[in-house]
């Protein structure tokens with residue numbers, strides 16, 4: 001103990017190692033220094049020998065200057081809130097990288113004059129949704145609802161069905177959000193049933209709009225009724241439909257999930273949605289609808305406070321115009337192809353660790369379509385591998401069920417299978433310890 005303390009190298013001497021000098025240029029000196037300090041602590045307590053300090057520090061360096069590390073999503077939940085919802089497509093990632101430096105987000109390079117911010121992304125959005133005369137983008141779905149409410153009913157009221165007063169997650173509730181921008185909510189109907197007459201009686205001279213909220217994270221069954229957008233559109237005030245998921249067109253596997261194009265065709269004046277759920281793009285909030293309404297939204301003071309950055313605009317446009325993003329690809333997979341992949345993986349691992357391929361039931365997740373089961377397949381491994389897999393690079397997150405670790409393949413790209421197998425091999429070999 002005293003011996004290792006006496007022979008512990010000095011911080012500056014370790015930091016002079018060329019590999020650590022290069023790392024400081026890549027991820028910044030404070031991170032490198034913290035890693036070295038931690039390693040020297042291990043040296044003082046005798047867990048690392050003085051000669052190994054530099055090597056151990058190099059091995060322990062974080063790969064990026066950000067704590068957000070890549071994860072292979074083997075949970076079987078396609079849009080996983082805790083894993084950042086939708087993963088971006090390759091095209092969207094390339095667009096983000098290109099926009100990361102100086103970029104002409106508000107400049108027309110042909111004329112040299114100022115131009116509408118994000119005009120190509122907005123055009124792509126309007127083009128993708130038949131029936132949308134105009135489009136606007138804000139920071140997330142909640143911002144889209146708040147901006148719509150503030151623009152159409154600030155100082156007045158909005159009418160909403162009691163059964164649609166939903167909590168969207170983390171304790172945040174749509175009704176409180178709407179009221180926070182100075183709109184009084186008039187609840188109509190009961191928890192399970194509401195009729196067009198209920199709405200008609202509640203609408204008065206102060207009503208700015210009727211709000212229709214899609215129950216995207218729960219389902220109500222039994223003696224229920226709600227009023228479809230097509231009927232609400234016969235009322236004397238505009239209908240704002242919060243469809244949540246961001247599905248632009250109907251999807252054959254998600255028959256109960258409303259799409260922006262159908263909802264507009266049914267007569268909604270405005271549709272609000274998230275960009276990072278079923279659309280599969282970056283976090284943002286979409287507002288689609290009548291040109292007169294969208295024009296007013298854009299000029300509301302809150303629009304500036306909810307403005308999206310150039311990286312979001314770049315990723316959104318590439319999601320809309322480029323090849324299908326990972327969420328869309330995941331929704332298109334069949335159990336047969338997923339079983340074949342699971343069997344191949346299990347066969348490749350079984351000499352090392354008990355591994356088998358099993359049919360699995362996956363879910364859309366935070367993106368919507370509650371109750372929809374996506375037929376999938378998984379590789380089953382011993383549960384003890386869950387922690388070392390999460391600690392690996394890339395981290396692999398599966399789900400523990402029935403005492404086994406399920407690595408569900410629905411949200412894993414086929415090109416990632418070899419990386420998944422390699423991660424399992426490393427996890428099997430990882431020494432048990434505080435990091436695992």
Ligand SMILES: *Cc1c(COP(=O)(O)O)cnc(C)c1O
Pocket residue numbers: 140141142143145168213214215216217242243244245273274275284285368
């Ligand atoms: C997800 C969701 C929201 C909130 O969207 P965020 O992008 O998370 O802000 C609002 N309404 C509905 C119906 C939703 O499903």
